[in-house]
Amino acid sequence: MLAEPKLSHTAAMILEAIHAGYIYGFSVMEVTGLPSGTVYPALRRLERDGLIRSEWERQSVADRALRPARKYYKLTRSGKAALEAAHKRYPLLAGLIPVLEVEKA
Amino acid sequence: MQLAILHAASWLVPRHERPEWFAEWSSELWYVEEAASCQATAFCLGAFRDALWLRRNALPNPAQTRDLGSPYHSIVLLALVAAAAVFCALRWPPPPLPPGVSPGDILGLHLMLAMMAFVVLCGVNSVGLGEYPANPYAPGGLARLGRWAFFAVKSALLVLIVIVGSVHLGALGSGTVFTYFVAFRWAISDQRKRCPVCLHRLVRPIRIGEASHTFLSWYGTEFICAKGHGLLHVPEIPTSCYSTQEWLYLPSWSGLFSNG
Numbered sequence: 001m002l003a004e005p006k007l008s009h010t011a012a013m014i015l016e017a018i019h020a021g022y023i024y025g026f027s028v029m030e031v032t033g034l035p036s037g038t039v040y041p042a043l044r045r046l047e048r049d050g051l052i053r054s055e056w057e058r059q060s061v062a063d064r065a066l067r068p069a070r071k072y073y074k075l076t077r078s079g080k081a082a083l084e085a086a087h088k089r090y091p092l093l094a095g096l097i098p099v100l101e102v103e104k105a
Numbered sequence: 106m107q108l109a110i111l112h113a114a115s116w117l118v119p120r121h122e123r124p125e126w127f128a129e130w131s132s133e134l135w136y137v138e139e140a141a142s143c144q145a146t147a148f149c150l151g152a153f154r155d156a157l158w159l160r161r162n163a164l165p166n167p168a169q170t171r172d173l174g175s176p177y178h179s180i181v182l183l184a185l186v187a188a189a190a191v192f193c194a195l196r197w198p199p200p201p202l203p204p205g206v207s208p209g210d211i212l213g214l215h216l217m218l219a220m221m222a223f224v225v226l227c228g229v230n231s232v233g234l235g236e237y238p239a240n241p242y243a244p245g246g247l248a249r250l251g252r253w254a255f256f257a258v259k260s261a262l263l264v265l266i267v268i269v270g271s272v273h274l275g276a277l278g279s280g281t282v283f284t285y286f287v288a289f290r291w292a293i294s295d296q297r298k299r300c301p302v303c304l305h306r307l308v309r310p311i312r313i314g315e316a317s318h319t320f321l322s323w324y325g326t327e328f329i330c331a332k333g334h335g336l337l338h339v340p341e342i343p344t345s346c347y348s349t350q351e352w353l354y355l356p357s358w359s360g361l362f363s364n365g
Binding site for chain 2: 024025026029030035036037038039040041044045048067068069070071
């Protein structure tokens with residue numbers, strides 16, 4: 001296993017989006033402009049590789065807001081390290097995704 | 106309409122991951138419909154790609170693989186299926202043979218079809234069982250004989266099931282060749298994923314390496330024998346260094362797996 005996994009541009013963009021606060025699949029799609037058939041398999045691959053982890057929103061919170069519960073993604077420590085390495089590899093990456101002010105909007 | 110697409114795609118997802126997969130996609134669909142309902146169908150079509158990815162990459166469900174894990178269970182299960190096929194053939198007799206055709210002719214025809222299927226299999230797939238290096242830790246002649254005997258019994262039971270099934274259904278031809286093809290392919294694939302010492306199914310597949318790092322490195326899946334007899338390296342892409350799957354005997358590990 002490599003110490004610093006080399007991410008594809010798509011995977012790096014998705015990691016950057018999650019880091020910027022776009023923490024569920026559809027918001028990642030919207031901010032990156034990638035189709036659902038790319039984003040969701042990439043999320044699974046990143047989770048399998050231990051770069052992100054997922055967590056379901058509490059049902060009570062979703063019920064209060066009258067909407068279905070959604071699955072949130074968060075960077076792990078390895079994910080943050082991989083993103084830092086990706087910033088060196090893709091210097092323009094950080095400017096691609098605007099930082100979201102309020103999470104779980 | 107969109108939910109129907111998600112339901113259709115969910116059939117591609119391994120069963121044990123299906124409920125969570127469907128929950129996530131249907132939840133996301135709700136938000137897509139809120140934000141841009143015209144994009145909902147395009148969004149749902151992406152579910153097929155996600156489902157296919159899961160189907161290809163999901164680890165096998167231990168509850169499903171346990172049944173065929175032991176060589177005895179495999180043989181007993183195949184024997185039960187063969188017995189059921191024979192029972193059905195005796196209970197509901199097959200259509201009479203055409204005039205001038207004897208049961209011996211049918212068996213000869215099946216032999217020819219089975220050979221044809223095997224030739225096709227050799228053409229489109231590798232039929233090697235992998236590399237089992239000869240070293241002091243390799244099992245003796247009796248264990249090797251047992252491995253081949255298991256393969257022979259398994260194949261014979263499969264052939265019996267195909268013969269009885271096709272004679273009973275009165276179907277001889279390309280369908281039978283295809284059935285033999287599938288049966289032989291399964292028999293070889295099952296044999297490759299078994300420990301050469303205890304013949305149990307190998308467990309805990311782990312992916313090693315990266316597709317972009319195959320030069321002087323290794324990229325593939327590693328399986329382990331639950332009883333600690335060794336490791337199986339299966340290359341994802343055959344290279345000059347790792348052209349086929351290779352078994353690594355680990356006799357010193359057996360003590361660690363004494364309860365396995």
